[in-house]
Amino acid sequence: MKCRGQMTLGGEAMRGKRVWNGAALLAWLLLFAASAAARTGVVNTSDLNLRNSPQIVHGNIIGKLNSGDRVSILAQDSRWLQVRTDAGLTGWVDMDYVDEATRAVVNTDGLNLRTGPAIRADNVIGKLNAGDAVIITGRQGRWLQVRTESGRSGWVDMDFVDEDAAPAPAVRTTAPPPQDTGRHTAPGGSSARVNADQLNLRSAPDLTANNVIGRLVLDAEVTVLEDRGEWLRVRTGSGTEGWAAAVYFDRDGFSNFDALIKNAQDIFHASYSIERVTFIDGSEQFKEYKPSRVMEAYNIVNRLLHTPGFTEHDTALLLRGKCLTVIGWYSHAFDPGFFKQRKDDYRANGSAGNYVYSGADFKRIMKEFPKSNLADDAAFELANLPRPGGCEDRLDCHFSRELDAFSGFLTEYPDSTLARRAIELINAAGPDLIPLSDDLDRGAAGSYAFERDKLIEHIERYRRLMSNHPNPDRVYALHAIADSFAALGLKDRALPLYDAIIEKFPRYEMIEHIKQSRDALKSK
Known part of the structure; x- marks a missing residue:
């Protein structure tokens, strides 16, 4: 089982020394107390057998769990964990296939909480602020799946969350400037084409505030004014200038194919959740798919298969x-x-x-x-x-x-x-x-x-x-x-x-x- 450290109270956090305020400390302690009796774990493989006893015996499988499913860890017997699913089913699983969840703290104000691990105009379901306590329940690339103290689940950018840290009053109210990874301005600007259905155009290269100044649509052509690796400063045909995520552009006939494929895979894997598991007595498994996400993944990959130069x-x-x-x-x-x-x-x-x-x-x-x-x-x-x-x-x-x-x-x-x-x-x-x-x-x-x-x-x-x-x-x-x-x-x-x-x-x-x-x- 992969455990990622212990909770620390006070001391140095990832982004500097912090001092606790009363409300933030109380929120954290309540969250910690709720999870102390039963640790939280996340399944890291597909089709994990849930058994009625801590042993591999034909006939003791009572259900299946899939990658990303949350469980409460109730007990341990050698290499077996007794867990309880979100649906209330209790059983035993092999400990190698459960990652113990990590506690963390948001380090900036206005952090978008999203329905999936991708930047989309329509998947923001809430905002988190500096000092908010969360539990990390999943990971995909640079995204973290978290559960808030109110029980709400969603995805956030990992740069704005400190793992195994504690909330503090002296917090940053604006995001740090993005790292300069090969910044350049091409003479006269280079061209690029949007490869997403909708793409936010922002006033600054970050995701931490209400800085959306417009939206770009699929196949819209822009001029690239500045390149900061993950972000591009662009000018639209109407003359509006702003920042947008680089992964959603095809530039000068070159497509960022690897990033697009990874994005489509992430969207597909985040498109469903297990509502009920399969029982040996015949009760059927029910997967709740989000049709819009499945179709979004399909559209991305289908378009790639018809793009010249894609291999x-x-x-x-x-x-x-x-x-x-x-x-x-x-x-x-x-x-x-x-x-x-x-x-x-x-x-x-x-x-x-x-x-x-x-x-x-x-x-x-x-x-x-x-x-x-x-x-x-x-x-x-x-x-x-x-x-x-x-x-x-x-x-x-x-x-x-x-x-x-x-x-x-x-x-x-x-x-x-x-x-x-x-x-x-x-x-x-x-x-x-x-x-x-x-x-x-x-x-x-x-x-x-x-x-x-x-x-x-x-x-x-x-x-x-x-x-x-x-x-x-x-x-x-x-x-x-x-x-x-x-x-x-x-x-x-x-x-x-x-x-x-x-x-x-x-x-x-x-x-x-x-x-x-x-x-x-x-x-x-």
Whole structure:
């Protein structure tokens, strides 16, 4: 777990010595007292298993957490943390995948609190002032996600927040001048073109006051008068002069492609939040997407793919494909005309009233950029595309369909870092559920029915795929398969798998559980 220091009361802060005033100190102490009983943590990975006990055992997964989710840390048992989610669900997670939140203090007045990690005209949701206490709950680039003492969450520029510091009365009321990183004024000025839908034009190169004097629109041409790295002083066609963020300009035929791609990725990752997690008993996961942010990311990357000189096509195609996947599955939140214009990209999913993306961008990466380090990401996303109904409550059908989807990926990209995620998804569609049921004799696993012969056939096919698979994470598949065979009463198939795991994976974290399962099965 990554802990970033202890709170200090008094002493030197990052930007100079500070003395506490009563109101600021009280606010800080109230915030600290509220978080003292349960430390705050932030999940730093996607699809983190939330378990009902501090151990890896098939069947103890009660939900999933995603990167950026906030949790309250209640207890610790060895390398496990007991946490409580914002939705009130309590469980255990691996401590390596939770960063303990950091306390911090705003060091300037008028700091914009934004809905996402980007400078936009419409994403300011509040203002913070010098001395305000916050808790840092996330990071993206130069942006910090924070929670205020009133419980409000948003994003701020990291330059105007002191970490592990304390509020003080002697505060700066204006932002420091930006660092001069290669300032120059081109003779006669150079030209630039706006690459954002709306861009604030400011009277000074900072974000800390009401200094917006106008707005620039997409493709507006300006003359660059001065360059300060992250900021440009520009003159518009009407003669207005002001400052704007450099990342949102294409200059003299050159686009800041890396920055634009990073910005689009940040916008996409900030476009959704988890409202409810997936339970093993069938309760579904609910993601609340912000349609405007998804479409904004799509527009940026789609425009890049049609820009002369742009070469990072695999990166852009992967992100565009992810956007199109979300837009289709949550089509009710988007303009119907979008799908009419892209009939080749989607097929209607009548049972749910939405659209399933064809995966064209993922296929294009695999075909045109087979040696790209994103080829396996594309193959994984293609295999993981939403699958419309058809299986109803048939466990053998769900399991077979998930196995069919990921078999090609695991065969083609055996060394991919996403192999374990693919194995977890296959396990969750069948093998994880089978050992939990008391109704297997009547062809049921929880709320799912199955045909015994078909289910055994699919498990056996999974065993053949993973028995000699080169990825060491295959142990998670073999464990699930052995437990499934044992639960179905197939002792002659389960025991050889338990023995193989004990022999080939002696350091597997569940090795003692494997031995106990084998010995118990032998005694039957």
